[in-house]
Amino acid sequence: MKIQIRTFGPLTDHLTDTELEYSGEPTIAALRRFLLEQYPAIKPVYFRMALGSRMADDGEEIMDGDEVSLMPPFSGG
Amino acid sequence: MPGWGEAAQARLKSSSVLVVGAGGLGVPVLQYLAAAGVGHIGIADGDVVELSNIHRQPLYDPDDTGRNKATVAAEKLFLLNGEVQTTVYSYHLTATNAGDIIRHYDLIIDASDNFPTRYLLNDACVLLDKPWIYGAVFAMEGQLAVLNFHNGPTYRCLFPTPPEPGAVPDCETSGILGTIPGTIGMLMATEALKILAGLPVVMQGTLLHWQATEQRFDKWTFRRDAEYKKHVPATLDALRQTDYPAFCGIRDETSVSADDLVVQDRTYLFLDVRNTDELPEPWFDHLRWSLDEIRSGINQPELQGDVLVYCQTGSRTPEAIRLLKQRYPDIHFVSLQGGIKAWQLAEMNKRYGRT
Numbered sequence: 001m002k003i004q005i006r007t008f009g010p011l012t013d014h015l016t017d018t019e020l021e022y023s024g025e026p027t028i029a030a031l032r033r034f035l036l037e038q039y040p041a042i043k044p045v046y047f048r049m050a051l052g053s054r055m056a057d058d059g060e061e062i063m064d065g066d067e068v069s070l071m072p073p074f075s076g077g
Numbered sequence: 078m079p080g081w082g083e084a085a086q087a088r089l090k091s092s093s094v095l096v097v098g099a100g101g102l103g104v105p106v107l108q109y110l111a112a113a114g115v116g117h118i119g120i121a122d123g124d125v126v127e128l129s130n131i132h133r134q135p136l137y138d139p140d141d142t143g144r145n146k147a148t149v150a151a152e153k154l155f156l157l158n159g160e161v162q163t164t165v166y167s168y169h170l171t172a173t174n175a176g177d178i179i180r181h182y183d184l185i186i187d188a189s190d191n192f193p194t195r196y197l198l199n200d201a202c203v204l205l206d207k208p209w210i211y212g213a214v215f216a217m218e219g220q221l222a223v224l225n226f227h228n229g230p231t232y233r234c235l236f237p238t239p240p241e242p243g244a245v246p247d248c249e250t251s252g253i254l255g256t257i258p259g260t261i262g263m264l265m266a267t268e269a270l271k272i273l274a275g276l277p278v279v280m281q282g283t284l285l286h287w288q289a290t291e292q293r294f295d296k297w298t299f300r301r302d303a304e305y306k307k308h309v310p311a312t313l314d315a316l317r318q319t320d321y322p323a324f325c326g327i328r329d330e331t332s333v334s335a336d337d338l339v340v341q342d343r344t345y346l347f348l349d350v351r352n353t354d355e356l357p358e359p360w361f362d363h364l365r366w367s368l369d370e371i372r373s374g375i376n377q378p379e380l381q382g383d384v385l386v387y388c389q390t391g392s393r394t395p396e397a398i399r400l401l402k403q404r405y406p407d408i409h410f411v412s413l414q415g416g417i418k419a420w421q422l423a424e425m426n427k428r429y430g431r432t
Contacts, residue, residue: 002230006220008286008288009215009216009218010166010215013238030328034114039187040134041359045240046236046239046240048235048236050297053296053297053298054297055235055284055297055298055299055300069295069297070288071297073192073195073213073220073235073236073240074213074214074215074218074219074220075190075192075195075213075215075240076101076190076213076214076215076253076258077100077101077102077103077187077188077189077190077193077212077213077214077258
């Protein structure tokens with residue numbers, strides 16, 4: 001299936017917005033594992049994953065065409 | 078304007094807001110809340126104005142360099158609106174003081190620049206049932222959320238785990254356009270005015286993200302997570318005992334607390350950067366070299382070993398250490414949190430067996 005990935009903050013240095021061909025287990029947690037394997041440089045950056053316009057939990061199911069956002073917290077002020 | 082009448086304005090005047098951090102985010106928040114007529118504004122910041130801050134903190138001018146930000150900000154707000162009551166906390170919010178400060182305010186604004194303060198603020202606000210507004214910036218991006226509002230989600234529901242130290246650089250290390258925190262600060266002030274005046278608020282449980290390069294705004298909703306409370310200390314007393322920098326993986330080896338200093342047996346060369354007429358007189362061997370003298374390059378004493386730098390309350394030591402490091406690159410400088418005042422208190426507490 002095709003997944004739209006959007007990245008933010010320090011993640012964009014290692015992984016830009018992209019359309020991903022993904023054939024693994026269709027859950028948020030499995031997609032995270034896949035991304036960390038494919039792009040080890042993002043490992044030190046903690047991020048939350050959103051499905052469409054809401055933050056998603058690990059067990060949530062993803063479907064073809066979904067937009068998944070990787071959002072780290074920021075600290076600057 | 079619709080929804081804004083005398084009643085809303087009166088609500089503003091009778092309300093109180095604590096702004097934690099008077100830097101890039103805090104400056105626009107402070108200016109607009111004061112101008113709008115918020116009755117009481119608390120300002121907490123232990124840092125001093127530096128020339129390199131002013132591009133993103135234009136409330137200050139070069140003459141303010143070296144002075145405490147919260148103190149200067151209160152003076153400038155008075156000029157802007159003499160009817161606003163301000164309370165200055167010229168030190169950083171810590172686990173020890175957070176509860177006693179936050180309890181006096183209706184709404185808390187997080188204009189801080191680090192993760193430990195954000196988790197501390199969150200937990201104190203949860204325990205005291207106070208709404209707070211989160212804002213933060215990174216390079217050309219910013220984030221905003223209204224948290225713990227009417228039992229809405231908290232910071233821990235959004236980001237349960239703090240990131241590894243250094244994984245997300247701050248403005249000092251990565252640099253930032255002044256308008257980025259300025260814009261996020263304005264959005265935070267807008268949410269604050271909506272909450273205080275009783276206008277509809279939609280940002281609770283919603284993370285707003287702004288990307289300045291693309292001029293794009295996005296929003297994501299998030300739920301209150303039933304698990305989050307397990308990680309908030311059970312009481313304010315427990316919160317006081319929580320080491321938030323350690324929780325965020327930051328072990329600060331460049332500063333020491335007064336409580337630790339009086340029990341540890343490390344040897345330091347003590348360097349007093351206060352002016353010569355400031356009391357208390359040190360009760361230990363020390364070297365006196367005031368911040369003014371350090372700035373102007375008068376004297377150049379010989380330093381060796383670990384040098385513990387202190388001032389009255391800790392507000393002058395960051396600048397002193399920054400300057401000292403340039404002149405003595407091989408010396409290890411450590412700052413005393415809370416300055417000689419905190420040390421004196423810690424000595425008394427130790428002598429009389431209080432904790």
